[in-house]
Amino acid sequence: MTATAKQIRPLIAGNWKMNGLKSALAEATAIRDALTTDPGAPEVMICPPATLLAPLADLTQGSPLAVGAQDCHAAPSGAHTGDISAEMLRDTGATAVIVGHSERRADHGEIDRIVLGKATAAHRAGLTAIVCIGETRGQREAGLTLDVVGRQLAASLPEGAGDTNTVVAYEPVWAIGTGLTPSNDDVAEVHALIRRDLEARFGAAGSRIRILYGGSVKPTNARELLALPNVNGALVGGASLKAADFLAIVRATA
Numbered sequence: 001m002t003a004t005a006k007q008i009r010p011l012i013a014g015n016w017k018m019n020g021l022k023s024a025l026a027e028a029t030a031i032r033d034a035l036t037t038d039p040g041a042p043e044v045m046i047c048p049p050a051t052l053l054a055p056l057a058d059l060t061q062g063s064p065l066a067v068g069a070q071d072c073h074a075a076p077s078g079a080h081t082g083d084i085s086a087e088m089l090r091d092t093g094a095t096a097v098i099v100g101h102s103e104r105r106a107d108h109g110e111i112d113r114i115v116l117g118k119a120t121a122a123h124r125a126g127l128t129a130i131v132c133i134g135e136t137r138g139q140r141e142a143g144l145t146l147d148v149v150g151r152q153l154a155a156s157l158p159e160g161a162g163d164t165n166t167v168v169a170y171e172p173v174w175a176i177g178t179g180l181t182p183s184n185d186d187v188a189e190v191h192a193l194i195r196r197d198l199e200a201r202f203g204a205a206g207s208r209i210r211i212l213y214g215g216s217v218k219p220t221n222a223r224e225l226l227a228l229p230n231v232n233g234a235l236v237g238g239a240s241l242k243a244a245d246f247l248a249i250v251r252a253t254a
C-alpha cells in the first residue's frame with residue numbers, strides 16, 4: 001500500500017552550508033526553544049558547519065531539534081587529511097548527514113559512485129543519509145530532468161536504503177540560492193518519478209522514504225511547495241540562517 005503524505009512525518013532541514021561562527025548558535029537556540037513535541041509537528045534539523053556540530057548537539061540534547069552534518073568521507077578512519085568520517089560525525093551527536101549536495105558535486109567532483117560510498121558510510125555509522133539529486137539549468141532546458149534525476153537516484157542510493165535511514169532531497173541546481181523555483185507541476189512531476197523509482201526498488205519502505213524539495217524555499221512559498229504530492233519536507237539553505245524565517249517554514253507544514 002502506498003503511504004499517503006499524511007502518514008509520512010515531514011522533515012524540515014536547514015543546511016547552513018559554510019555559514020556560521022559560534023554566534024550563530026543563538027539562532028539555533030531560538031529555533032530549539034520554539035519547537036514543540038506535538039506528535040503532529042514535523043521533524044526539524046539543522047545541519048551546521050562541522051565546527052558547530054558538537055556544540056549544537058550539546059545545545060539540543062533532549063530537545064526536538066536534531067543535528068545533521070553536511071558531508072562525510074566513505075572510510076571509517078585513516079589517512080585522509082581534512083576529511084571527517086561518518087563515525088566521527090556520529091560521535092559529535094549528529095544523527096544525519098547530507099551527501100551528494102550539488103555544491104559538493106560541482107566543487108569537489110563528487111560523482112554518483114562517490115555519493116553512493118558516502119551514503120553507505122552514513123548507514124554503516126547509524127546515520128540517516130540525506131541524499132541530494134537534481135538537474136542543472138542546461139539539463140532542464142534540454143528536457144533531460146527526469147533522466148538525470150532518475151539516474152542520480154539509482155546510482156547514489158545504497159541497497160540498504162529504507163525509510164528509517166534515508167531521505168532523498170530533490171534540489172534543482174538552478175533553483176539553489178537564486179530565488180527561482182520550478183512550477184508546482186514540475187516539482188510534483190519529479191517527486192512522482194522519485195516515488196515511483198523508490199517503490200520499484202525498495203517496495204513498502206520506498207513508499208515511506210521522505211522526499212524533500214530544496215532550492216529557494218522561503219516563508220513566502222513554503223506552504224504551497226509543502227502541500228504538493230510526494231513533497232515530504234524541505235531542505236532549506238539561506239532561509240535557515242535566521243530563526244524567524246526557518247520557523248515560518250517549519251510552521252508551513254501544518
Ligand SMILES: O=C(CO)COP(=O)(O)O
Pocket residue numbers: 015101171175176177178179214215216217235236237238239
Ligand atoms: O542548497 C540548498 C539546501 O541544501 C538550498 O539553498 P537555498 O534555500 O539557499 O536556495
